[in-house]
Amino acid sequence: MNYIGYLWSTYNSQIIQAMWQQIYLVGISLVCGAIVSIPLGIYLSKHTRLATWVITAVSILQTIPSLAFFAIILPILGIGATPALIVLFLYSLLPMLRNTYTGLRSVDPTLIDVAKGMGMTSFQRLIFVELRLAAPLIVAGIRLSTIYLVSWATMASLIGAGGFGDLIFAGIDNYNNDLIITGAVPTALMAFIASMIFTLIRRYVTPIGLRRA
Amino acid sequence: MTVTFSEVTKVYQGKKPAVENLNLEVHTGELLVLIGPSGCGKTTTLRMINRLEEPTHGKIQIDGRDIEKFKEEELRRGIGYTVQQTGLFPHMTVKDNIEVVPRLLKWPKDKRDERVRELLAMVNMDFEEFAHRYPRQLSGGQQQRIGVLRSLAADPPIILMDEPFGALDPISREVLQIELKKLQARLQKTIIFVTHDIDEAIRLGDRIAIFQTGQLVQLGSPQEIVKNPVNEFVASFIKKNYQFETSNLSLKALDLASVDFHPYESHDDRIILSIDGSDDFYLVDSDHRFIGTISKENVKANQITADKVLQPIRVYDSVQNILSIFKDVNTLPVVDDGNKLVGVITSLSLMNAVARLVGGNES
Numbered sequence: 001m002n003y004i005g006y007l008w009s010t011y012n013s014q015i016i017q018a019m020w021q022q023i024y025l026v027g028i029s030l031v032c033g034a035i036v037s038i039p040l041g042i043y044l045s046k047h048t049r050l051a052t053w054v055i056t057a058v059s060i061l062q063t064i065p066s067l068a069f070f071a072i073i074l075p076i077l078g079i080g081a082t083p084a085l086i087v088l089f090l091y092s093l094l095p096m097l098r099n100t101y102t103g104l105r106s107v108d109p110t111l112i113d114v115a116k117g118m119g120m121t122s123f124q125r126l127i128f129v130e131l132r133l134a135a136p137l138i139v140a141g142i143r144l145s146t147i148y149l150v151s152w153a154t155m156a157s158l159i160g161a162g163g164f165g166d167l168i169f170a171g172i173d174n175y176n177n178d179l180i181i182t183g184a185v186p187t188a189l190m191a192f193i194a195s196m197i198f199t200l201i202r203r204y205v206t207p208i209g210l211r212r213a
Numbered sequence: 214m215t216v217t218f219s220e221v222t223k224v225y226q227g228k229k230p231a232v233e234n235l236n237l238e239v240h241t242g243e244l245l246v247l248i249g250p251s252g253c254g255k256t257t258t259l260r261m262i263n264r265l266e267e268p269t270h271g272k273i274q275i276d277g278r279d280i281e282k283f284k285e286e287e288l289r290r291g292i293g294y295t296v297q298q299t300g301l302f303p304h305m306t307v308k309d310n311i312e313v314v315p316r317l318l319k320w321p322k323d324k325r326d327e328r329v330r331e332l333l334a335m336v337n338m339d340f341e342e343f344a345h346r347y348p349r350q351l352s353g354g355q356q357q358r359i360g361v362l363r364s365l366a367a368d369p370p371i372i373l374m375d376e377p378f379g380a381l382d383p384i385s386r387e388v389l390q391i392e393l394k395k396l397q398a399r400l401q402k403t404i405i406f407v408t409h410d411i412d413e414a415i416r417l418g419d420r421i422a423i424f425q426t427g428q429l430v431q432l433g434s435p436q437e438i439v440k441n442p443v444n445e446f447v448a449s450f451i452k453k454n455y456q457f458e459t460s461n462l463s464l465k466a467l468d469l470a471s472v473d474f475h476p477y478e479s480h481d482d483r484i485i486l487s488i489d490g491s492d493d494f495y496l497v498d499s500d501h502r503f504i505g506t507i508s509k510e511n512v513k514a515n516q517i518t519a520d521k522v523l524q525p526i527r528v529y530d531s532v533q534n535i536l537s538i539f540k541d542v543n544t545l546p547v548v549d550d551g552n553k554l555v556g557v558i559t560s561l562s563l564m565n566a567v568a569r570l571v572g573g574n575e576s
């Protein structure tokens with residue numbers, strides 16, 4: 001306890017500043033990613049031939065190591081928060097896209113047939129049936145993206161975007177274990193808390209009729 | 214409302230026609246059964262009525278109006294639709310499921326509430342107990358009932374049923390068939406009902422349309438079809454599924470038996486059935502295999518063991534044989550080759566059989 005108290009009293013202003021930068025990086029890239037990937041997933045679930053191509057392309061994006069990605073983007077877009085947000089945005093796409101697509105594709109076709117047969121328009125089917133049933137998987141995708149983003153956002157420090165990465169890399173450069181811990185522990189905590197929040201949301205959006213007793 | 218098919222053909226690309234040159238008129242208030250082996254075009258025919266499939270050629274009219282002239286969604290909201298495996302939305306309560314079409318039609322809340330109460334009452338399901346349950350909290354039979362009620366919700370004049378009872382156990386299926394018959398007697402809807410079970414077709418249909426590889430091969434009342442199958446295919450289809458000899462000269466056990474069982478109660482995997490004209494109860498297992506008979510007193514006293522050794526007879530036993538046994542007993546269970554209980558001969562059912570013989574073959 002004393003050690004934590006010591007770290008806090010020594011570095012609190014840096015921790016708070018880094019935390020806001022981290023939240024800013026994760027928050028903006030996550031929201032933009034969701035705005036693009038969820039509607040795209042919905043569209044692809046109705047156009048399955050195109051889906052294979054798009055999802056493959058986004059998967060390839062995901063395989064680029066984050067360090068390399070930041071390095072590549074540096075000469076093109078320079079340094080600061082904007083290029084970091086673009087990289088993080090691209091990384092956030094796949095889990096949400098894939099889960100939205102899979103969630104909608106796994107809705108029982110009988111239910112879609114019945115919804116159609118009862119006279120729902122395709123929009124009503126999407127809102128009242130398909131998205132309701134796919135919601136738990138979509139939220140699971142957002143959760144996964146968030147956890148990834150929290151850890152990748154630490155790398156953004158390398159191109160001057162701030163965040164907890166600043167503390168960690170400063171610690172490494174100066175052989176200062178206190179600084180490394182001051183950056184790493186809050187990062188892990190942040191990922192953990194985000195994960196908990198989305199697990200709760202997931203439970204909330206799971207239709208009561210589908211919840212386990 | 215009438216539904217008329219005129220020279221309707223449906224071809225899926227690169228395949229033989231699923232339905233070929235179909236001419237058929239479904240009369241107002243009748244229950245028409247479409248039957249045939251799988252891939253015969255019966256389901257495609259059904260699905261063309263609410264435009265889940267579009268015909269390749271020909272036209273379909275409802276009360277003389279081409280269904281192409283309707284807006285797709287509006288057409289469908291005016292036609293009830295029930296499928297096998299219920300198709301109930303798992304995330305909606307019983308009430309929400311039933312209300313889907315009334316909501317699409319923007320009925321006010323009071324009217325919807327009242328309608329749900331009314332519909333549940335029709336099948337003796339208590340509103341307070343069931344309205345707020347989710348489908349998985351219901352038994353298979355209850356789910357299927359809700360599926361049927363849902364198709365009735367907005368009081369459509371036409372209802373399409375695609376093997377609605379196909380996934381149920383024999384007893385629940387029978388109960389639901391009886392309920393549907395009662396509902397239909399009361400509501401007089403135009404119902405088009407797809408099945409592959411000839412028993413079900415004969416029990417429910419006002420008329421039966423038999424399909425084979427996309428062609429309508431015979432259309433007529435159950436009696437006509439059983440009596441005069443137009444070709445070998447129809448004859449074998451009836452025979453295979455329904456051990457029923459209709460020639461007066463060769464009456465068999467089943468012709469003399471009553472087949473209208475009423476489930477009384479079930480104990481574990483045993484089911485007790487009653488039948489009109491007999492004071493005894495009949496005990497079968499979950500596959501409907503005959504175990505024995507139980508007297509009324511024992512059923513009342515909860516003694517669920519077969520207490521009478523009554524040798525059942527086979528469906529194809531001859532009349533002479535039966536009458537010689539029947540002298541000594543007052544009821545005679547009839548089983549098929551798999552020892553499944555298919556009917557019971559009682560004095561009442563014998564009299565009915567005689568009445569049918571005297572009065573021609575109309576029942």
